[in-house]
Amino acid sequence: xxxxxxxxxxxxxxxxxxxxxxxxxxxxxxxxxEQYRVLRKAGTERAFTxxxxxxxxxxxxxxxxCGAELxxxxxxxxxxxxxxxxTEPAVASAVELHRDRSLGTERTEVLCRACGSHLGHVFDDGxxxxxxxxxxxxxxLSIEAAQR
Numbered sequence: 001x002x003x004x005x006x007x008x009x010x011x012x013x014x015x016x017x018x019x020x021x022x023x024x025x026x027x028x029x030x031x032x033x034e035q036y037r038v039l040r041k042a043g044t045e046r047a048f049t050x051x052x053x054x055x056x057x058x059x060x061x062x063x064x065x066c067g068a069e070l071x072x073x074x075x076x077x078x079x080x081x082x083x084x085x086x087t088e089p090a091v092a093s094a095v096e097l098h099r100d101r102s103l104g105t106e107r108t109e110v111l112c113r114a115c116g117s118h119l120g121h122v123f124d125d126g127x128x129x130x131x132x133x134x135x136x137x138x139x140x141l142s143i144e145a146a147q148r
Contacts, residue, residue: 016096020066020115031065038137039065039117042102042109047082050138058146060090064139066115070094071134071141079126079133084141086134087126095134097122110134 022030027040037043052061061071061084072090079085089095093113100109100121110119119140126133 016113016116018114018116019068022115027065032139035064035139039119039140042118044120045083045137045139050083052084052138052141052143053082055084055143057143060144060146061086061136061141062144063112063115063117063119064142065117066112067142068094068112068114070112070119071136073143073146077127079135081133081135083120083135084138085126086136087130087132089134095119110136112140 024040028036031039034045038045055076056073058073060069061073061076062069069090071086075086075088075090077085077087096111096113098109098111100107107121107123110122111117112119117140118137120134120136123133123135124131
């Protein structure tokens with residue numbers, strides 16, 4: 001089931017003001033079809049198919065929609081889940097968490113705070129010290145490799 005992820009142009013009590021606001025037509029032009037489905041419609045890419053599942057580059061992961069810095073490769077680990085997994089965001093305020101009851105179970109959805117795009121979900125079964133597993137769709141990310 002896909003849920004619409006609309007851009008925010010104003011805020012109410014439960015909405016976050018966005019730094020990046022585009023129309024749905026602009027998002028469609030900017031993103032690939034798969035990225036649009038995942039990032040803007042809260043879809044999920046198939047497990048073990050994403051570009052960054054087995055990526056071991058040092059660097060910083062950014063939102064594929066708006067370029068916001070999201071995760072560091074220092075926090076990436078192999079969870080065996082089929083999606084890139086991180087113990088924490090590079091900066092806590094870069095992501096926003098929402099309760100997600102879309103599949104008949106309760107999960108915590110992870111969004112890019114800057115543009116409101118769906119990134120994936122966070123679970124409380126990760127390694128120490130955080131105990132969290134940010135399970136993120138590869139197509140919602142881009143990596144800026146560290147300079148050597």
